Amino acid sequence: MRVLRASKPWGMIEVCLLAILVALVKLSGFLHVVAGIGIAAIVALAPLMAVITNRNAGDLWPLYEANNDLRFQAALAPWPAHLVACDLCGMAHQAAAAEGGAAIACARCGSEVHARKPDSIMRTRAFLLAALVLYIPANVLPVMYTRLLGSEAQSTILEGVEEFWRSGSWDIAVLIFTASVAVPCTKFLAIALLLLDQKFPIGSRVGKTRLLKLVEHIGYWSMLDVLVVALVTALIQFRALGIAEPRSGIVFFGAVVVLTMLAAMSFDSRLAWKRQVGRG
Numbered sequence: 001m002r003v004l005r006a007s008k009p010w011g012m013i014e015v016c017l018l019a020i021l022v023a024l025v026k027l028s029g030f031l032h033v034v035a036g037i038g039i040a041a042i043v044a045l046a047p048l049m050a051v052i053t054n055r056n057a058g059d060l061w062p063l064y065e066a067n068n069d070l071r072f073q074a075a076l077a078p079w080p081a082h083l084v085a086c087d088l089c090g091m092a093h094q095a096a097a098a099e100g101g102a103a104i105a106c107a108r109c110g111s112e113v114h115a116r117k118p119d120s121i122m123r124t125r126a127f128l129l130a131a132l133v134l135y136i137p138a139n140v141l142p143v144m145y146t147r148l149l150g151s152e153a154q155s156t157i158l159e160g161v162e163e164f165w166r167s168g169s170w171d172i173a174v175l176i177f178t179a180s181v182a183v184p185c186t187k188f189l190a191i192a193l194l195l196l197d198q199k200f201p202i203g204s205r206v207g208k209t210r211l212l213k214l215v216e217h218i219g220y221w222s223m224l225d226v227l228v229v230a231l232v233t234a235l236i237q238f239r240a241l242g243i244a245e246p247r248s249g250i251v252f253f254g255a256v257v258v259l260t261m262l263a264a265m266s267f268d269s270r271l272a273w274k275r276q277v278g279r280g
Helices: 002-010 013-028 037-053 061-067 120-140 157-166 170-196 205-235 248-266 270-279
Strands: 083-085 092-094 144-148 151-155 242-246
Touching: 002 205, 013 037, 013 170, 013 205, 120 157, 120 170, 120 248, 144 205, 151 157, 157 170, 170 205, 170 248, 205 242, 205 248
Parallel strands: none
Antiparallel strands: 083 092, 144 151, 144 242
């Protein structure tokens, strides 16, 4: 159950499908490309993986309780006692002591339950700052080197977008620009706004919660460029005729994507709700 919960944000089957499409379009400019039966298998696999990664784990816990003969007694939580939900199984606990930072053990799954994510603001700031620092070399340094029939070239992310645009594949160019430039910048601004809200409350509570959910949902789409480079460099290995190799820029960019995803996961959206409730 822990593995299922932890792996859900990292399921990128739809991003992988788009990466395959982009790689095929890119390779078709150099070679005669024919899609094989493996593509059909991946297309069939995609909805199955989507069902698995989007499975509601809350529906599985009653089966566990029935098999282990577990019974939980319902109790009223008198105000102002705090109800704290377990991040793993979702069970609510009456735990006023957890508000001070102490953790309690979940009665159902045994996980540590906190009223707030530990060091949420510090962790989010650290991940965001690291991502901002790495985003500079990710855009300046080349992400891929190609040598085909004696012609050599190195390209950055923006140069790759320009190459697709000039070749007539403007839709692929817009897709890569959105995933590699627009989405990371949106995540930077959104997370910075959520952190700034802790000092200067702005906007509505619902709006800020939706903003965090948006960042969590679009976060992994930036992996598109990383998967494209991985596919192209794996497929173009013809020794004397041609070769493709990844460069350091794609490593920095992959690190930026992971760090921004961790920043969104580290931020506790309940902080904004508590702050405004306290002020109102």
